[in-house]
Amino acid sequence: MELYTDAQKNILGLQLPTDPRWVNLAEISLEEILTDHAYCEQKAATSCISLIQRYSSKEQMVNELAPIVTEEWGHFRLVLQELRKRGLHLGKQRKDEYVNKLLEFQVKGGSVDERFLDQMLTMALIEARSCERFKRLSEGLNDEYLRNFYRRFMESEAGHYALFIELAETYIDKEKVRERWKQWLDYEATVINNLEVRGDRIH
Numbered sequence: 001m002e003l004y005t006d007a008q009k010n011i012l013g014l015q016l017p018t019d020p021r022w023v024n025l026a027e028i029s030l031e032e033i034l035t036d037h038a039y040c041e042q043k044a045a046t047s048c049i050s051l052i053q054r055y056s057s058k059e060q061m062v063n064e065l066a067p068i069v070t071e072e073w074g075h076f077r078l079v080l081q082e083l084r085k086r087g088l089h090l091g092k093q094r095k096d097e098y099v100n101k102l103l104e105f106q107v108k109g110g111s112v113d114e115r116f117l118d119q120m121l122t123m124a125l126i127e128a129r130s131c132e133r134f135k136r137l138s139e140g141l142n143d144e145y146l147r148n149f150y151r152r153f154m155e156s157e158a159g160h161y162a163l164f165i166e167l168a169e170t171y172i173d174k175e176k177v178r179e180r181w182k183q184w185l186d187y188e189a190t191v192i193n194n195l196e197v198r199g200d201r202i203h
Helices: 006-012 021-028 030-054 059-085 097-105 112-140 144-171 174-194
Strands: none
Touching: 021 030, 021 112, 030 059, 030 112, 059 144, 097 112, 097 174, 112 144, 112 174, 144 174
């Protein structure tokens, strides 16, 4: 199986790369992958809104996430526009097995800080994996326009991933963040390894 370079690991930390076959499957299922991408952007926006509501006393987090809500919703509109431009349609939202598996790993009960940390790291991990998938699309698709389209999304997701890690370290001891992040990365690798490779979904 293809391995990440050291530089890629340092940027994303992901332990297991996406199966190279995924890009080819995604290209065959363009309407489905764009539909799923649109809903991923929509859910990212609503997740940030939920975090702002839940942790409104964390002023820096609120200030940092407020513009992300606007950005993610703008991404949703861009993907929707791309679907329409190609004569494709926004399909139904599907169950996100990947995200649901991540949610299973979050601390149940525990302190407010523990729950906050896991929520930040869950968001960071989703952004990191999305970034990696968009990188695959930006390099592997035959459609040059779509390659450039996904390169822009890749760069955006990389910035979001870093932001969620930084926010975790703003409110939680950095050593605790690093220790828990390693646990998350190990767990996410098992999730990816056990999920079916499908071209109709981003994750």
